[in-house]
Amino acid sequence: MPLTAVRFDGHVRHFDLVIIGTGSGNSIVDKRFADWNVAIVEKGTFGGTCLNVGCIPTKMFVHTADLAAVPANAAKFGVDAELTGVRWTDVRDRIFGRIDPIANSGREYRTSHPDNENVTVYTGQSRFVGPKTLDTGTGETITADRFVLAAGSRPITPDVPGLNEIDFHTSDTVMRLEELPRTMIILGGGFVAAELAHVFSSFGVDVTVIARSGALLRHEDADVSARFTELASQRWDVRLNRLAVRAERTGDGVTLHLDNGETVAAQELLVATGRRPNTDLLNLAATGVELDDDGYVIVDEHQKSTVDGVYSLGDMSSHHQLKHVANHEARVVQHNLLHPDEPIAADHRFVPHAVFSSPQIASVGLTEEQARDVPHVVSTQDYAGIAYGWAMEDTTGFAKLIADPSTGLLLGAHIIGPQASTLIQPVIQAMSFGLDARTMARGQYWIHPAMPELIENALLNLPLG
Ligand SMILES: Cc1cc2nc3c(=O)[nH]c(=O)nc-3n(C[C@H](O)[C@H](O)[C@H](O)COP(=O)(O)OP(=O)(O)OC[C@H]3O[C@@H](n4cnc5c(N)ncnc54)[C@H](O)[C@@H]3O)c2cc1C
Numbered sequence: 088m089p090l091t092a093v094r095f096d097g098h099v100r101h102f103d104l105v106i107i108g109t110g111s112g113n114s115i116v117d118k119r120f121a122d123w124n125v126a127i128v129e130k131g132t133f134g135g136t137c138l139n140v141g142c143i144p145t146k147m148f149v150h151t152a153d154l155a156a157v158p159a160n161a162a163k164f165g166v167d168a169e170l171t172g173v174r175w176t177d178v179r180d181r182i183f184g185r186i187d188p189i190a191n192s193g194r195e196y197r198t199s200h201p202d203n204e205n206v207t208v209y210t211g212q213s214r215f216v217g218p219k220t221l222d223t224g225t226g227e228t229i230t231a232d233r234f235v236l237a238a239g240s241r242p243i244t245p246d247v248p249g250l251n252e253i254d255f256h257t258s259d260t261v262m263r264l265e266e267l268p269r270t271m272i273i274l275g276g277g278f279v280a281a282e283l284a285h286v287f288s289s290f291g292v293d294v295t296v297i298a299r300s301g302a303l304l305r306h307e308d309a310d311v312s313a314r315f316t317e318l319a320s321q322r323w324d325v326r327l328n329r330l331a332v333r334a335e336r337t338g339d340g341v342t343l344h345l346d347n348g349e350t351v352a353a354q355e356l357l358v359a360t361g362r363r364p365n366t367d368l369l370n371l372a373a374t375g376v377e378l379d380d381d382g383y384v385i386v387d388e389h390q391k392s393t394v395d396g397v398y399s400l401g402d403m404s405s406h407h408q409l410k411h412v413a414n415h416e417a418r419v420v421q422h423n424l425l426h427p428d429e430p431i432a433a434d435h436r437f438v439p440h441a442v443f444s445s446p447q448i449a450s451v452g453l454t455e456e457q458a459r460d461v462p463h464v465v466s467t468q469d470y471a472g473i474a475y476g477w478a479m480e481d482t483t484g485f486a487k488l489i490a491d492p493s494t495g496l497l498l499g500a501h502i503i504g505p506q507a508s509t510l511i512q513p514v515i516q517a518m519s520f521g522l523d524a525r526t527m528a529r530g531q532y533w534i535h536p537a538m539p540e541l542i543e544n545a546l547l548n549l550p551l552g
């Protein structure tokens with residue numbers, strides 16, 4: 088590997104590789120890069136979204152919320168329990184007391200550990216000022232042969248008059264509230280809304296969810312989305328088909344005016360209306376990197392952008408906006424940097440996701456609507472019809488499988504109910520390795536009476552010849 092030595096060109100320092108963003112991008116550099124001269128640029132907290140304000144803290148809050156929700160559901164089992172309190176600051180400080188040191192030690196490792204003598208960390212909001220030329224936001228401009236654009240995404244602020252004049256929260260800030268509010272409005276009906284409505288309502292907060300479409304989680308399979316919306320409406324004040332047209336601060340809280348004339352007031356407002364890639368911050372036109380219509384970096388199957396030597400990964404270039412996708416793509420970029428003559432392709436065939444709400448949802452592959460134009464068969468299995476579902480007294484959960492009738496290969500799977508995110512994994516495995524439904528169902532033991540019997544039965548229910 089011909090690598091350049093450190094070189095100063097006027098005030099411009101030259102690197103073999105510059106990585107922008109320390110989410111999944113930070114995992115690329117290991118000992119195999121020991122003779123590369125590397126720069127890492129980060130504008131915020133080391134470790135990125137997932138660690139600091141995304142997957143990890145939300146799931147730590149969700150687990151705690153699941154515990155807090157137990158008493159409310161215990162009576163039907165003949166167990167009388169009572170939730171006597173949620174010590175918010177203790178919950179919050181336990182979670183961030185664990186996360187913040189990880190972010191700090193990640194930074195410390197890159198800046199001070201002998202493993203990283205070849206790595207320079209710049210703390211600044213970087214932007215391109217010319218071809219492969221980056222203003223690091225620290226007063227220093229650098230150049231490099233190769234760049235990895237891994238600068239992620241950020242919450243979108245919708246264009247609601249008055250919103251920018253009031254204090255509102257996004258997922259970046261709401262998990263660090265000073266105190267638990269009595270009431271909260273959540274604007275949006277997607278992932279963040281579903282997870283954090285569960286968290287805050289389980290802690291005793293009155294939650295109102297405002298969604299602009301007719302269902303929550305509307306990108307899920309229609310039956311799953313409808314079931315979730317029905318159950319959510321029993322727990323939260325869910326207002327569907329409503330647009331917020333004005334926001335104002337009133338008393339000690341916020342009032343949202345809706346397009347049908349209703350008003351909703353609460354102590355806190357959480358805006359959860361999606362995320363956009365941070366490409367606009369980077370002035371990528373200056374280095375010739377092209378974006379798609381939604382502002383994501385265009386990459387090929389090797390995660391290469393339209394400029395030679397410039398790669399991208401994660402939320403910057405992936406519409407999936409999922410951590411396991413960012414991690415997979417980081418491994419692909421890592422390999423392709425090390426072995427440019429034998430590049431590997433990213434595998435986006437079967438990208439699963441889960442929504443860690445209550446109930447949980449997990450999904451992979453085609454929804455029934457998406458399968459409309461291909462030959463397919465469908466089966467569903469209720470949790471209520473398997474032994475462990477009886478134990479849990481579950482009456483609302485189900486798994487839906489979609490398969491190709493000629494080959495028996497699975498095309499999609501959608502689960503709503505307890506442990507959905509775990510139950511779906513054997514289906515992801517079967518789809519990834521081309522295992523057909525019959526072989527999967529009968530070619531192995533399924534532990535009785537465990538929850539995966541949900542999948543076993545759904546497989547056996549498929550009307551295959
Ligand atoms: C509340 C929430 C919960 C989530 N839960 C899950 C989950 O359960 N499962 C899941 O798979 N995904 C989840 N996600 C999505 C997941 O967090 C992201 O897909 C993932 O973190 C993206 O990683 P990344 O490396 O692409 O970007 P990031 O982790 O966002 O890293 C990008 C970094 O680049 C930095 N940066 C940005 N611009 C610049 C610049 N100009 N110069 C220098 N640095 C810059 C940022 O400060 C940031 O640290 C969640 C997201 C949120 C918001």
Ligand SMILES: NC(=O)c1ccc[n+]([C@@H]2O[C@H](COP(=O)([O-])OP(=O)(O)OC[C@H]3O[C@@H](n4cnc5c(N)ncnc54)[C@H](O)[C@@H]3O)[C@@H](O)[C@H]2O)c1
Pocket residue numbers: 245246274275276277278279280282297298299300304330331359360361362407408409440441442443
């Ligand atoms: N468990 C997970 O994997 C997980 C959890 C949280 C977040 N995430 C990731 O983070 C991303 C962002 O999550 P999110 O919930 O913010 O986005 P989302 O795309 O899941 O949902 C956005 C919601 O806001 C609504 N919306 C958009 N504009 C609006 C407007 N102007 N007024 C009212 N409603 C509006 C949309 O209809 C949708 O219901 C997700 O796409 C997901 O990839 C993943």
